[in-house]
Amino acid sequence: MKxxxxxxxxxxxxxxACDTGADVETTTAYASRYKPLASGVxxxxxxxxxxxxxxxxxxxxxxxxxxxxxxxxxxxxxAGASTINASEMWVTxxxxxxxxxxxxxxxxxxxxxxxxxxxxxxVTAEVWAEHAVWPQDPGFVTALAGGVTTMQILPGxxxxxxxxxxxxxxxxxRNVMEMKFPGAPYGLKMACGENPKRFYGGQGLSPMTRMGNxxxxxxxxxxxxxxxxKMKAAENGKGEAPMRDLRLETLxxxxxxxxxxxxxxxxxxxxxxxxxxxxxxxYSISTFHHAVEAYKVADLLAANNTCAAVWADWWGFxxxxxxxxxxxxxxxxxxxxxxxIHSDSEIGMQRLNQExxxxxxxxxxVDIDIPPxxxxxxxxxxxxxxxxxxxxxxTLEVGKMxxxxxxxxxxxxxxxxxxxxxxxGALIYDRNDPSANPVTDFSLGTAAVSGGAQ
Amino acid sequence: MKRTAYMASALLLITLTxxxxxxxxxxxxxxxHTMGPAGTIxxxxxxxxxxxxxxxxxxxxxxxxxxxIDVTGKIITPGLFSPxxxxxxxxxxGVDESVDFYQSGTRFSASFDIADAYxxxxxVLAVNRSxxxxxxxxxxxxxxxxxxxxxxxxxGLAAVVQLGDRPDFIADRGCAMVVNLGEVGSAVSxxxxxxxxxxxxxxxxxxxxxxxxxxxxxRGQRRDYSISIEDLEALQPVIxxxxxxxxxxxRASDIxxxxxxxxxYGLALILYGGAEAWMVADLLAANNVAVILDxxxxxxxxxxxxxxxxxxxxxxAKAGVDISFGVDWQSETHTGRNIxxxxxxxxxxxxxxxxxxxxxxxxPARMYGVDDRFGSIEPGKEADLIVWPADPLELTSxxxxxMIRGQQVSLxxxxxxxxxxxxxxxxxxxxxxRK
Numbered sequence: 001m002k003x004x005x006x007x008x009x010x011x012x013x014x015x016x017a018c019d020t021g022a023d024v025e026t027t028t029a030y031a032s033r034y035k036p037l038a039s040g041v042x043x044x045x046x047x048x049x050x051x052x053x054x055x056x057x058x059x060x061x062x063x064x065x066x067x068x069x070x071x072x073x074x075x076x077x078x079a080g081a082s083t084i085n086a087s088e089m090w091v092t093x094x095x096x097x098x099x100x101x102x103x104x105x106x107x108x109x110x111x112x113x114x115x116x117x118x119x120x121x122x123v124t125a126e127v128w129a130e131h132a133v134w135p136q137d138p139g140f141v142t143a144l145a146g147g148v149t150t151m152q153i154l155p156g157x158x159x160x161x162x163x164x165x166x167x168x169x170x171x172x173x174r175n176v177m178e179m180k181f182p183g184a185p186y187g188l189k190m191a192c193g194e195n196p197k198r199f200y201g202g203q204g205l206s207p208m209t210r211m212g213n214x215x216x217x218x219x220x221x222x223x224x225x226x227x228x229x230k231m232k233a234a235e236n237g238k239g240e241a242p243m244r245d246l247r248l249e250t251l252x253x254x255x256x257x258x259x260x261x262x263x264x265x266x267x268x269x270x271x272x273x274x275x276x277x278x279x280x281x282x283y284s285i286s287t288f289h290h291a292v293e294a295y296k297v298a299d300l301l302a303a304n305n306t307c308a309a310v311w312a313d314w315w316g317f318x319x320x321x322x323x324x325x326x327x328x329x330x331x332x333x334x335x336x337x338x339x340x341i342h343s344d345s346e347i348g349m350q351r352l353n354q355e356x357x358x359x360x361x362x363x364x365x366v367d368i369d370i371p372p373x374x375x376x377x378x379x380x381x382x383x384x385x386x387x388x389x390x391x392x393x394x395t396l397e398v399g400k401m402x403x404x405x406x407x408x409x410x411x412x413x414x415x416x417x418x419x420x421x422x423x424x425g426a427l428i429y430d431r432n433d434p435s436a437n438p439v440t441d442f443s444l445g446t447a448a449v450s451g452g453a454q
Numbered sequence: 455m456k457r458t459a460y461m462a463s464a465l466l467l468i469t470l471t472x473x474x475x476x477x478x479x480x481x482x483x484x485x486x487h488t489m490g491p492a493g494t495i496x497x498x499x500x501x502x503x504x505x506x507x508x509x510x511x512x513x514x515x516x517x518x519x520x521x522x523i524d525v526t527g528k529i530i531t532p533g534l535f536s537p538x539x540x541x542x543x544x545x546x547x548g549v550d551e552s553v554d555f556y557q558s559g560t561r562f563s564a565s566f567d568i569a570d571a572y573x574x575x576x577x578v579l580a581v582n583r584s585x586x587x588x589x590x591x592x593x594x595x596x597x598x599x600x601x602x603x604x605x606x607x608x609x610g611l612a613a614v615v616q617l618g619d620r621p622d623f624i625a626d627r628g629c630a631m632v633v634n635l636g637e638v639g640s641a642v643s644x645x646x647x648x649x650x651x652x653x654x655x656x657x658x659x660x661x662x663x664x665x666x667x668x669x670x671x672x673r674g675q676r677r678d679y680s681i682s683i684e685d686l687e688a689l690q691p692v693i694x695x696x697x698x699x700x701x702x703x704x705r706a707s708d709i710x711x712x713x714x715x716x717x718x719y720g721l722a723l724i725l726y727g728g729a730e731a732w733m734v735a736d737l738l739a740a741n742n743v744a745v746i747l748d749x750x751x752x753x754x755x756x757x758x759x760x761x762x763x764x765x766x767x768x769x770x771a772k773a774g775v776d777i778s779f780g781v782d783w784q785s786e787t788h789t790g791r792n793i794x795x796x797x798x799x800x801x802x803x804x805x806x807x808x809x810x811x812x813x814x815x816x817x818p819a820r821m822y823g824v825d826d827r828f829g830s831i832e833p834g835k836e837a838d839l840i841v842w843p844a845d846p847l848e849l850t851s852x853x854x855x856x857m858i859r860g861q862q863v864s865l866x867x868x869x870x871x872x873x874x875x876x877x878x879x880x881x882x883x884x885x886x887x888r889k
Contacts, residue, residue, distance in 0.1 A: 107753045108760075138753055194548070295876050296885070315869075316578060316788035318548030325869045331876060347750050354795060354849055361850035366877055414798030414849050446754065447761035 030130070032180035034169055036424035041065045043078045044406065047086035052093040052380040052395035056373035062091060064402040067424035072396060089419060090411055093380035093396050094149025094170075094403035097349050098262070098309050098387060099289050099342035102140055103133030103153055103176070107346060107442075117156035118163060122200055122207060123220045125188065126246035127163035129153045133176040136440045138448055139346035144170050144429045144438070146350030147405035147418040150181060152387055154289075157191035157264040158199050160207065160216040164250055165189050165262055167387050169403075169423055172438045185388040187286070188254050190217065192265035192274060193320045214273060221281040224251035260286040260388055266320035268296035275304055287386040289342060292324035298335030307338035307386045311348070312355035329356070329378055330363035330370055340386060341378045352379045357412040372412055401425075476504040479860070480516030483526030484841065487808070489816040490830035494808075500530065502837040505620065505860035510831050525841050525855075531811060532830050533588025533838030533858060534794070537746045537818035538700075538726050538780035539787040541579055541590045542572040542615060547788075556597040556609065563681060564631060564657065565688035566610030568594045574615070574623035578788055580867035583617040585791020586846070586853045588838040589625065589828060590615055591818070593700065596634050596642050606642055607653040608633055608681075611688060612700055614824055618838075618858025629822045630700035630724060631692045636708045636758045647708060651715070656680040658719050661689035698722035698821070704758040706730035713741050724821050726780065729759035732766040735773035744776040744821040749800040767813070768804030778818040798847035810847060836860075 042064045049057040049072070063071040063078050071078075104116035115132035118124040133153055143151065148170050155162035165187030166180060173179040192213065201208030207216050227248035234241035253259035261278070265271050265288045278285050287307040288294060292315060294301060294308035301308055310332070315324030332339040341356050343349035356378050360370045384394020393401045402425035409416040421429035429437055439449050479502045486498040488510060499514035500507065516522050545552035554571035572592060582590070593612035614626035634642050639650030660679040664686040670676045671683070679686060691697040701712055704727040713734075716723045725731060726746040731738060738745060752764045770777050779796035780786065797810040805813075819829025828836045840846065841855035856863050875888045 108756045110756070142752055295873075299879070313789055313792070315581075316544075316546055319546050322546055323872055325873050327873050331873075335879065346753055350752075351750070351799075354799075357849035358795075361848075361852055364850065365852060366873065412850065414795060414847055415802045417802055442754070447763040448754075 030128075030177065032182045032184075033177040034171065034173070034180055034182055035178070036067050037171070037426035037428060039064070039067055039402075039422075039425035039427075041070075041078060041081040042422070042425065042427070043076060043081040043083045044086040044089075044091055044404075045083055047089050047091040047406070048410075049396060050090065050092045050373050050376040050411075051397070052376055053397065054373055054377060056371070059087070060091075062396065062404070064404070064422060064425040067402055067426070069396055069398050069400050069402050069404075071398060084406075084420075086406060088408070090407040090409060090416075091396070092147070092376050092405050092407065092411060093384075093394055094405050094421065094423065095147040095352055095379050096383035096387070096394060097143070097148055097151040097343050097352060097379075098287060098307075098340055098383040099344045100143075100151040100153055100346075100349055101156065101344070102143065102151065102346060102349075103135065103137045104129050104155065106134045106137035107139055116154075117158035119158040119199055122159050122196055122205075122216050123161045123247065124155075124159050124163050125161045125220070125248070125250040127155060128166065128186075129155050129164060129189075130166035130176045130180070133166070133168070133179070135173045135175060135179060136442045137346075138440050138443045139349070140170055140172070141438055141440055141443070141448070142346070143349045144421055145418060145431070146352070147407070147411075147421055148349060148352075149403040149405070149421060149423050150384070150387075150389070150393060151349070152187055152262070152383075154187065154262060155189045157189070157195045160191060160196050160213055161220055161251075162189035162191060164259070167389065171423055171428065172440070181389060181392075183389075183392070186250075186253065186259045187262045187387070188250060188259050190261060190263040190274075192263065192270040193267060194318055195264070210270070214277065217274075217277055218280070220251060221255075221277070224248050224255055225281065228252045228255055254283050255281065257283070260386070262287050262289055262386075264289045266290050266292050268293035270320075271297055272300060275300065275306070278304075286388075287338075287340065290321075290344070292321050292328065294337075295325065295328045295331035296323075298332045298337050301332060302335050302337035305338075307340050307382060308332045309340040309342040309383070309386065311344070312341065312358040326358055326362035327366065327368070329359045330368050333370070333374070333378070334368060338382045338385060339378050340382045342383070353407075353411040353416070354414060357414070360412060372410060375412060476860070478503045478508075478517060478520040479857075479862075480520040480522045481525050481530060481839075481841070482516060482522055483524055484528045484530040486510060486530045486831060487532075487811060488831040489532050489812060490832040492832070497526075498530070500831060500839065502857070502860050505836055507831055507833050507835050507837045509833055523855075528854065529842040529844070529846060530831070531586075531840050531842065531846055532815040533828070533840055533856070534586045534791075534814050535778070535818040535829060536582070536587050536590040536780060536790045536793055537778040537821065538591055538593060539790050540595065541582060541587075541592045541617070541787055541790060542574060542576045543568055543592055544787060545576060545578065555593070555595045557594075558597045560606070561682055562610075563606035563685050564608040564610060564692075565682070565684035566594055566608075567613075567628060567688075568592060568610060569613040569624050569627045572613065572615060572624060577868050579617045580864075581788070581869055582790045583856055583858070583863060584853065584865045584867055584870070585794070586840040586842075586856060587791055587793070588617055588840070588856065588858045589819070590617060590790065591629060591822060593630070594632050596638055596702075598638070598641055607635075607639060607650045608657070608685070614822055616858060618861055618863050620859045620861060625827070626822065626824050628688075628691070628697060629824070630698050631688070633699050633701045635701055635703040635712055636705050636727070637756055638702050639708075651711060653680070655715065657685070657689060658693060658721075661686050661693045665690060665693065692721060693719065695720045695722050698724045698823075700724045700726060702727055704729040704756070706733040706761070708758070709734050710737065713737055713743060716743075717741060727758075729755070729762040729766070731775075732763065732769040733761060735770050735775055738770070739774040744778070744817075745770055746778045746780045746818075746821075749779055749796045749803070764799070764803040767800035767810075771805055771809050771813075776817050776821055778813045778821065794847050794851075795849055798849070801847060807847070
């Protein structure tokens with residue numbers, strides 16, 4: 001009886017998703033079952049708009065209808081729209097964090113919540129971050145108050161190949177499927193440097209050195225090529241298909257260009273070696289994460305169309321982070337490469353705008369002028385591009401998802417706060433109406449409800 | 455020409471040239487937030503003679519012998535004071551050999567004095583002072599690796615240090631005694647925070663007994679103590695209420711417990727962590743307990759911090775509690791200059807701007823009892839000041855000029871050197887030739 005009921009609910013969800021014409025495979029296992037919240041027609045009037053495309057538009061209106069950006073301009077006529085006077089406000093695309101562990105390293109940070117590193121063997125391409133995401137992590141709500149509308153949840157960096165990352169809309173769900181960004185490609189987490197070799201080498205296992213790291217990646221790709229070739233041959237009637245292998249299936253997804261590589265890598269020389277490996281096996285690297293030395297190889301990143309996702313100024317916590325400088329993102333940007341400000345932190349994630357502001361200030365000291373309309377790309381457009389979802393979100397352009405952050409001033413001032421957040425046109429966070437904002441199960445009865453997470 | 459300048463300054467950085475000839479300097483034209491009784495003064499003149507402020511005022515002519523620095527339209531604040539961290543005790547947190555802020559031996563705990571490990575030439579200091587940090591408390595921290603951790607509720611003695619080139623870089627040795635309660639106290643006491651309290655009480659009782667019976671102790675006619683003689687000695691100024699306990703604690707109930715014990719023994723208290731301190735703000739104000747907290751920590755990082763919230767600094771300050779900003783996370787040492795970001799976020803969440811500036815200048819000086827020497831711009835005090843091009847709490851704002859004890863210090867550091875090397879993108883030679 002109970003079972004039948006559940007099936008009906010799922011069936012209903014699928015039907016609704018089909019009705020709205022979403023280009024999503026809702027019938028596939030693990031697929032997105034995200035449904036936008038109800039939205040009306042909303043007009044933001046007279047705002048300062050940073051579009052994410054590099055433009056700043058003053059005194060501009062934005063119309064959201066059917067979950068999409070319907071119009072951007074002046075004096076937009078929108079009869080029946082609920083109108084918000086945004087003349088004192090700045091409007092940007094929703095913030096996108098390309099590197100988060102929300103849900104897989106949830107708050108509180110107890111051992112029972114440590115679900116991000118399957119450090120049982122150095123290559124665990126078979127694990128998926130989404131299978132560990134706990135939607136009740138209070139960090140989702142605090143990130144919302146920081147304007148974050150989309151994020152990639154990644155496995156940790158203990159392994160050479162840590163598993164699949166997943167891109168989520170920052171919406172409350174009872175399970176991860178209800179949060180998955182429709183149509184977003186998967187990511188594959190890889191890690192350079194100290195973490196894998198420290199963990200395994202410390203136990204007398206490989207990798208023990210950076211040499212071992214590289215041998216480990218290459219061996220994995222060779223296995224993936226072999227698996228891919230056998231699968232292809234079997235499709236063409238030559239030989240029997242090998243048994244399905246979750247680990248190699250994911251790696252083949254990378255070789256086929258369907259899964260995007262997100263590579264934790266600090267040092268410039270290691271990034272260069274990782275690019276060589278990608279050439280050996282014919283895949284491309286979407287993004288180097290942390291990349292504290294990206295500024296040393298900004299030209300190489302530009303030439304290979306690889307993003308650098310960086311903090312503003314974390315440095316010195318381990319040897320490979322010793323050469324971090326605040327101007328990193330600005331120097332990457334100056335070289336024509338794709339610069340991203342990321343968090344890797346449930347606290348930093350709430351204020352990626354402030355991290356960008358530090359870079360702007362530091363760059364200004366050496367005459368690299370980064371105006372707000374340029375900096376905002378680091379936390380909107382560029383991460384959307386890195387995640388393969390730029391056609392859907394990441395900039396304010398007509399036809400895109402209405403994922404929008406409304407700020408009570410210049411987002412790069414430390415005093416500025418997010419006033420409202422819209423996801424697919426639905427108001428999901430309103431600083432002035434805490435009673436309407438989401439609260440996770442875990443936060444019930446804590447200060448988060450009375451304002452702590454606001 | 456430019457390259458020569460870089461080289462010269464790099465050399466300066468490495469050798470940390472001892473104080474040049476004493477001089478008289480006058481800054482003119484700035485808006486000065488003195489953080490002292492004079493408040494904020496527009497178009498002010500500040501006179502520095504040798505290492506001290508001689509005068510500050512609105513209608514003041516620089517003395518004839520002064521080197522005048524015109525900073526019209528800029529903002530001057532006292533030097534910033536980082537109230538908690540491990541500056542000078544670590545180069546790279548993950549490189550054990552470069553880390554000196556904990557020890558896992560069992561013989562010493564309270565007497566572990568990190569001042570003897572302090573490296574006033576650490577490159578980490580140069581990065582932080584380029585952000586305006588002129589004074590810092592550098593403190594021991596508990597070791598929490600399960601295999602090697604010693605059961606010790608005390609981590610040892612902290613020190614106030616000076617980040618400049620002046621010779622007296624330890625400004626106040628043994629400024630506070632670090633104690634671990636709550637979850638950390640439980641971890642270093644083999645499983646329960648109650649055991650940490652028991653360990654603390656036993657040590658305090660032993661310290662009192664030792665003080666009263668020193669002769670008998672020396673004759674070997676006294677019972678065994680829970681900690682070493684060195685540790686009992688180190689506890690004496692704590693028991694006398696002169697040296698504050700710097701208590702690592704977050705949960706409100708644990709805070710209530712330590713306030714009760716402090717009152718019983720007559721101890722001075724500074725809390726750090728303090729995630730739930732706002733819930734007992736009135737109790738802290740009534741007992742003159744200061745709090746060093748992370749203004750950005752609004753998540754239940756642990757069950758000790760279930761009620762962490764962004765408004766905590768504003769709530770505490772409103773109740774009359776002295777606050778400052780810092781977190782007990784070693785990598786924050788490297789980014790200690792972000793104390794302005796902590797202050798700015800507190801303002802965004804309700805703390806008045808001037809109280810936020812107070813929290814990163816004079817308030818921490820007051821907590822550690824060194825406010826008679828620095829922390830504000832007042833005649834007679836050691837001359838630490840920062841010249842800012844704009845609002846110091848804005849993240850786009852960086853110091854133009856940093857003075858520590860009357861000396862303008864170099865703002866260069868290995869990060870600016872790296873930056874300058876890679877700024878020059880087009881060069882016939884590899885970067886290694888650009889220095």
